[in-house]
Amino acid sequence: MTPPPVHPRVTEVARILREAGSSGEVRVLPADVRTAAAAAAALEVPVGAIVNSLLFTAVGQPVLVLTSGAHRVDGGKVAALLGVPSLEKAAPEVVREVTGQPIGGVAPVGHPEPIGTLVDVELARHPRVWAAAGHPAAVFPTTYEELLALTAGTAAEVGDGPSTPATGTVDGSPTPDVAEAVGT
Template sequence: MDGTAEEFRRRATDRYGIDPDVETFPEGTETAADAAAAVGCDVAQIASSLVFDADGDLVVVVTSGANRVSEPRLADHVGADGVSMAAPGRVRDVVGWAVGGVPPICHDADLPVYLDSSLLDHDTVWAAAGAPTAVFPIAPAELAELADADAIAVSE
């Protein structure tokens, strides 16, 4: 396991009292399709953590790998004039993780987190564990609780 995945595991244990079952895949899990192929699950079970800039403020959306976030719908939900994907450097600086490995929890900043409500249709979802080669399984209801995430319909 690389250092960033190890750091994620340590933070998850320290902050939330959980010991996530982090699995690493040398071929990478950077995209939802890559992660689903590596894990052997449906792409809809991949919980992708995307960071958006909403009028200058960052928000995290944990969405199903089968869905695409509707930026206008997200903007309406957060009361912003507009949203767009956050710049990778800003994600790293503020959230503490690089794009492709952003986990749904253990962020450096206290950011609002929203959960794609379609993830709740699954018993288990797989989320990034701090590196583009690492994921961990979790029940979506537990994920929502740990992330203090509001479940919303945010896909196109």
């Protein structure tokens, strides 16, 4: 029996990873893994080592937040980092339009246009993290440092847990480099 054809988005993500010098090989799983818990179970890794790729809009601009599967994004915290009044989760059709990829399979790379990206500092706790590769059944391993480099992303605390002073300012005002990095 021949394996099913690889989705074109997965091929594109694999090409970008190769060209960037990434050592991570795209892996196609036997079934879709649309949640961090499902991906962690399939890969036999901690859920915190799964990269959730979530698209938001801030003042009409897309913002990609790459967060640890171990927690949720704190929209208020991210909005404050960006210096905007609020953050809205993008609708599925907006996700596909902006990223070219379906929810559950949004890769950190391979989008039609560059997207300002925040990378959760919690991912640095894991020597290897796994991110979607353009399709809900495709993933690739990488490191926190490589994820920052691949995406030209900005390290940020985005989770709903307690904060440590890795980003932002003491008085809660936006960190200029974060807001500038994602174009808000």
